[in-house]
Amino acid sequence: MKVKQKTPEKKHKNSIIARRLLFYILLTSSIFTLIITIFQLYIDYNEDVNSIETRLRQISDSYSEPLALGLWDLDKEQVDNMLKGILKFSDIKYLEVELTNKEIFSKAGDPENSKIISQSFSINYKNDPIGKLHIYVSLDDVYQRLLSTS
Numbered sequence: 204m205k206v207k208q209k210t211p212e213k214k215h216k217n218s219i220i221a222r223r224l225l226f227y228i229l230l231t232s233s234i235f236t237l238i239i240t241i242f243q244l245y246i247d248y249n250e251d252v253n254s255i256e257t258r259l260r261q262i263s264d265s266y267s268e269p270l271a272l273g274l275w276d277l278d279k280e281q282v283d284n285m286l287k288g289i290l291k292f293s294d295i296k297y298l299e300v301e302l303t304n305k306e307i308f309s310k311a312g313d314p315e316n317s318k319i320i321s322q323s324f325s326i327n328y329k330n331d332p333i334g335k336l337h338i339y340v341s342l343d344d345v346y347q348r349l350l351s352t353s
Contacts, residue, residue, distance in 0.1 A: 258293075274328070279309055286300070289311075322337075324338070
């Protein structure tokens with residue numbers, strides 16, 4: 204029985220096909236991995252932003268009445284203390300309480316030039332608007348968390 208030897212041309216052709224196949228397998232798996240990673244980062248980002256928005260609603264619900272009482276009494280110390288308490292929530296960087304005449308009554312934190320989400324809530328005393336609470340949330344920590352998970 205005679206064993207056929209592959210000619211150098213056939214070996215070279217098989218080598219090219221194997222390399223090409225390996226390249227396409229690696230390319231496909233890399234693209235698939237990239238798509239899954241982007242999708243996961245998008246989901247994580249949305250979860251963090253939704254968490255921040257939920258926190259902002261909770262702040263509005265729990266602090267609007269005490270802030271209204273402090274603002275109605277023009278008790279700056281009480282309002283300052285409440286703002287310091289709100290600042291302890293994660294991602295919140297700057298707050299200000301504005302009177303209806305656009306004068307800033309109280310503020311806490313440091314305004315940053317980074318990516319932020321801002322939201323304003325009306326402060327009402329007995330259904331009459333007496334001011335607004337402006338909350339500025341930094342997205343820097345959200346981006347840090349995304350970088351640490353990727």
